[in-house]
Amino acid sequence: MHLLLSLGVFWLLPLALTLEEDSPVDCFPRRTVLYHRDNAYLFYEEGVYNYSTMLLREDLGLLMLGAREAVYALDLNDISKKQASVKWEVTEQQQNECKNKGKDPKLECKNYIRILHKMEDGRMYVCGTNAFDPECDYMSYMDGKLTLEKNTDDGKGRCPFDPFQRHASIMVDNDLYSATSMNFLGSEPVLMRSPPQSIRTEFKSSWLNEPAFVSMIHMPESDKSPTGDDDKVYLFFSETAVECDCYNKLVVNRVARVCKGDLGGERTLQKKWTSFLKARLDCPVLESQLPFLIQDTYRWCDPQRPWQDCLFYAVFTPQSDTSDLSAVCAYNMLDIARVFSEGKYKAPVHVETSFVKWVMYSGDVPVPRPGACIDNDARKEGINQTLDLPDRTLQFIRDKPLMDQVIEPKGEEPLLVRRGAKFTRIIVNQVQAADGKMYDVMFVGTEDGTILKAVNYDKEMFIIEEVHLFKSPEPIKILQFSQKTGWLYAGSDSGAVQIPLATCRRSSSCMDCVLARDPYCGWDKDAGKCTDLSSTQKELIQSVKDGNASLCQDTGPIKPLEESIWPGGNLKLDCPKPSNLATTSWERDNRPLTLSSRHELLQDGLLILNASLADAGLYHCVSIERSKTDEYTSTVAMYDVTVMPPGSGKGDRTSFPEAQRDGPSVAGLQAVVALLTICLVGLVGWNCYKGHLPVPWKNRNKNGGQSQENHEQGDLNGSRIQQDTRPENKPLVSAVNSGSSNNNHNSEEAADAENVNQPSLQYIDDESEI
Structure with missing residues (x-):
C-alpha cells in the first residue's frame, strides 16, 4: 500500500509542476512603468478629495469631474487645465443635523457628487449626498462658466445617503434610472425611474436582498426589431442569494x-416594475468554492453590427480574504437576452413553516410571458402598455422574478486571471492590428492605483504593461475613455489622471516593440522607432499573436562603455532588464561569467566587489526572452573594464580622486602648516627652557645615579617635592599624598616608601635646580 502511494506521488509530481509552470494566475505584466509625473496629466486641488464621478462632454471638449463638494470642467485634451468649477457645499446647519444623527462631521457629513449625466437640452443633472440628505440640481456650462441653477430636487431614491455605499445610475431620454437606497439606514434598496413617470421595485427580499449595486447599461433593443420589442435597461449587482439552501449567507x-x-400595473404592481427579471451571473475562477463578486462592467458594441453581438466585460474579486485573485469575464448580449426571453423561472416552495426552498418552476406560464416587454404579439391581443397586462401575469412576476438558468461567460472561463492587487474598474477598446484583425484591449484599474493593459490572444492571457498612476497606492474608483481623443481618464481619492492608450515610445528597439505584442504599436524600419499604427500608413513590423521578432534586422554590435577601477575597489555595471519576462546573464571576454563571492547579481546590473587585476575584461549583459515562436537574445549593455595598477590613475573615471598638488589653495595650506610648525617648535623650546618638560640628557644623568640619590638625598628630594606641590602655577606630573607629607622628616621608612612610589619623570623647580 505504501509503495502504491509513493508511486502515485511520483506520478503526480511532474503533472503538478507542469500545472504550476502554466498556471494562469502567474500572468505577469511584460513591462512595469513606475510612477513619474511625466507619464500622465494630473489634476487635483488642495483640500478636495474623492474624484470619483465623471462625465465626458466631447461636444464641449470637456471632462466633467465630480468630487467632494465641487464639480470641475477640465480640458479634455489636458485635464491639468481647469476651465471652470463650481462649489456645492453643505451648510453649517446641515452638517450639525448630520452630526446629530451619529455621522462623522469631517468625513460623512459632506456633499459627495455621485450622479452626473447629460440631458437632451445640453444641461447636466447632478446629485450629491448632501450630508446624508441627498439633493439633485441642474448645471449648465456657458461662456466658460459652470453654474448650478439652484433648482433642487429631492434626491431620495436617486442618490445614495451614504457617500461610500455602492450605487448605479443612467440617463435615458431625460429619464433617470437609479439603483440605490431609499432611506437613511440604507435598508430599503430600490431600482427606480424618476418622475414624471416614477416607478420602482417592490420592497421584497425576492426582488432585492441586501444588494451592492455596480452599474447600469441601456440597450437599444427596439432598433430594427422584427418583433417590435422595447429598449431595456440592465442592472449589474451582487446580493445575498435567497435561493441558496445553506447555513451561512x-x-x-x-x-x-x-x-x-414599463408603466406599472393597473391594480397589481401599481407604480412598480412589471418587467423586472433577474438571473445569476457566474465567473468561474479555478473552481473556487465561493463565487467571485462583480465590481464593474463595460459594454462594448461594434457600431456596424446589431446589438445582439455586444459584449459585457466585468471584473470580479473574491468575497473572502483567503484568495488574492481577480478575474475578467466577458458575456455575450445574446446569451443574456435568451435567458430572460426563453429561460425557466425559479419559484419558492414552502417546505416547512419557517423555511422556503427555491426550485425550477415547471407549471404553466401565463400569456403574455411574465417580465416581457410589450411587443407585436401583445399588441395583437389588445395589450398596448403594461397597464393592460392581466393580473395573472403580474402576480406571477411579483412572486417569481428570479430566472433558473445561470449566465455563463464567453468561452466558459475568464479572459484574465491575476494574483495581486484587486481589480476595481475596466474599460475595453477594440483596435485593428497590422494583421487586419480586431483585438479587444482591456484596461483594468486596481486597488493599488495601477492600470493593467491586457489582451487575450486565443485564450492566452497576456499583460502588455502595468502603469502606476499615483505616487502613493490608492484604489482607482472610476475609468472613462474618449474615442475622440484616444485618452483614458482615471479618478481616485486624491486626483484624476489622463493617460494615452498607445504607449509605443516606451519601446526603444525593434525586438522590444514586437515582443511587447501591443496591437497599437509596430516598428517603423525607416524611422527606426516604435510607432502607433493609427498615425501612419506605412507597413510596420508587428506580431501580436505570436511575438515573432525574427523580422527585426540585426542592429549590429554596440559600442562598449569604458569603465576603470582601482584594485580593491567596487564597481557596478548597469543592465536594466528590457521586460519582466526576460532573463539576463553576463559574459566576460565572450565566455559565461564565472560568479564568485566577489560578484553580486542585482536586478539591474552586476556588482564587482574588492576588484583585482583578474576582473579586467569585456563584459556583456545579454537579455533572453521567449515568445510563442522562439527565444530571442539581445545585448543590453557592454562594458570594457580596466583595473588600474597602483601608481596610475589617468583615464580612470571611477577611481579615487588624486590629491591636488598646486593651486592657490594648496600654497595657502602649506604656509599655514609652516607657521604652525614654527609655533610648535617655539612652544616646546620655551617649556624645555622653563623646565616644564624633561630634558633628555638631564634624565640620562639622573637615571644613572638614581639609586644613589634615592638613598643619599631622600630627605632632600622629599623636601623638594613638598615645596613643588605648594605653588599653584607649578604642577607636578603625579601628586603626592598631602596627608603623609608632614611625616617625611620623622621616619626614615616613610621617606623610603615615598621615594619608591614617586615616578621617575617629574617637573623640576628651576630655582632649586640652580
Whole structure:
C-alpha cells in the first residue's frame, strides 16, 4: 500500500509542476512603468478629495469631474487645465443635523457628487449626498462658466445617503434610472425611474436582498426589431442569494433588466416594475468554492453590427480574504437576452413553516410571458402598455422574478486571471492590428492605483504593461475613455489622471516593440522607432499573436562603455532588464561569467566587489526572452573594464580622486602648516627652557645615579617635592599624598616608601635646580 502511494506521488509530481509552470494566475505584466509625473496629466486641488464621478462632454471638449463638494470642467485634451468649477457645499446647519444623527462631521457629513449625466437640452443633472440628505440640481456650462441653477430636487431614491455605499445610475431620454437606497439606514434598496413617470421595485427580499449595486447599461433593443420589442435597461449587482439552501449567507452576482416603456400595473404592481427579471451571473475562477463578486462592467458594441453581438466585460474579486485573485469575464448580449426571453423561472416552495426552498418552476406560464416587454404579439391581443397586462401575469412576476438558468461567460472561463492587487474598474477598446484583425484591449484599474493593459490572444492571457498612476497606492474608483481623443481618464481619492492608450515610445528597439505584442504599436524600419499604427500608413513590423521578432534586422554590435577601477575597489555595471519576462546573464571576454563571492547579481546590473587585476575584461549583459515562436537574445549593455595598477590613475573615471598638488589653495595650506610648525617648535623650546618638560640628557644623568640619590638625598628630594606641590602655577606630573607629607622628616621608612612610589619623570623647580 505504501509503495502504491509513493508511486502515485511520483506520478503526480511532474503533472503538478507542469500545472504550476502554466498556471494562469502567474500572468505577469511584460513591462512595469513606475510612477513619474511625466507619464500622465494630473489634476487635483488642495483640500478636495474623492474624484470619483465623471462625465465626458466631447461636444464641449470637456471632462466633467465630480468630487467632494465641487464639480470641475477640465480640458479634455489636458485635464491639468481647469476651465471652470463650481462649489456645492453643505451648510453649517446641515452638517450639525448630520452630526446629530451619529455621522462623522469631517468625513460623512459632506456633499459627495455621485450622479452626473447629460440631458437632451445640453444641461447636466447632478446629485450629491448632501450630508446624508441627498439633493439633485441642474448645471449648465456657458461662456466658460459652470453654474448650478439652484433648482433642487429631492434626491431620495436617486442618490445614495451614504457617500461610500455602492450605487448605479443612467440617463435615458431625460429619464433617470437609479439603483440605490431609499432611506437613511440604507435598508430599503430600490431600482427606480424618476418622475414624471416614477416607478420602482417592490420592497421584497425576492426582488432585492441586501444588494451592492455596480452599474447600469441601456440597450437599444427596439432598433430594427422584427418583433417590435422595447429598449431595456440592465442592472449589474451582487446580493445575498435567497435561493441558496445553506447555513451561512451566500452572496452571488446578478444581472437584472427592466423595459424602458414599463408603466406599472393597473391594480397589481401599481407604480412598480412589471418587467423586472433577474438571473445569476457566474465567473468561474479555478473552481473556487465561493463565487467571485462583480465590481464593474463595460459594454462594448461594434457600431456596424446589431446589438445582439455586444459584449459585457466585468471584473470580479473574491468575497473572502483567503484568495488574492481577480478575474475578467466577458458575456455575450445574446446569451443574456435568451435567458430572460426563453429561460425557466425559479419559484419558492414552502417546505416547512419557517423555511422556503427555491426550485425550477415547471407549471404553466401565463400569456403574455411574465417580465416581457410589450411587443407585436401583445399588441395583437389588445395589450398596448403594461397597464393592460392581466393580473395573472403580474402576480406571477411579483412572486417569481428570479430566472433558473445561470449566465455563463464567453468561452466558459475568464479572459484574465491575476494574483495581486484587486481589480476595481475596466474599460475595453477594440483596435485593428497590422494583421487586419480586431483585438479587444482591456484596461483594468486596481486597488493599488495601477492600470493593467491586457489582451487575450486565443485564450492566452497576456499583460502588455502595468502603469502606476499615483505616487502613493490608492484604489482607482472610476475609468472613462474618449474615442475622440484616444485618452483614458482615471479618478481616485486624491486626483484624476489622463493617460494615452498607445504607449509605443516606451519601446526603444525593434525586438522590444514586437515582443511587447501591443496591437497599437509596430516598428517603423525607416524611422527606426516604435510607432502607433493609427498615425501612419506605412507597413510596420508587428506580431501580436505570436511575438515573432525574427523580422527585426540585426542592429549590429554596440559600442562598449569604458569603465576603470582601482584594485580593491567596487564597481557596478548597469543592465536594466528590457521586460519582466526576460532573463539576463553576463559574459566576460565572450565566455559565461564565472560568479564568485566577489560578484553580486542585482536586478539591474552586476556588482564587482574588492576588484583585482583578474576582473579586467569585456563584459556583456545579454537579455533572453521567449515568445510563442522562439527565444530571442539581445545585448543590453557592454562594458570594457580596466583595473588600474597602483601608481596610475589617468583615464580612470571611477577611481579615487588624486590629491591636488598646486593651486592657490594648496600654497595657502602649506604656509599655514609652516607657521604652525614654527609655533610648535617655539612652544616646546620655551617649556624645555622653563623646565616644564624633561630634558633628555638631564634624565640620562639622573637615571644613572638614581639609586644613589634615592638613598643619599631622600630627605632632600622629599623636601623638594613638598615645596613643588605648594605653588599653584607649578604642577607636578603625579601628586603626592598631602596627608603623609608632614611625616617625611620623622621616619626614615616613610621617606623610603615615598621615594619608591614617586615616578621617575617629574617637573623640576628651576630655582632649586640652580
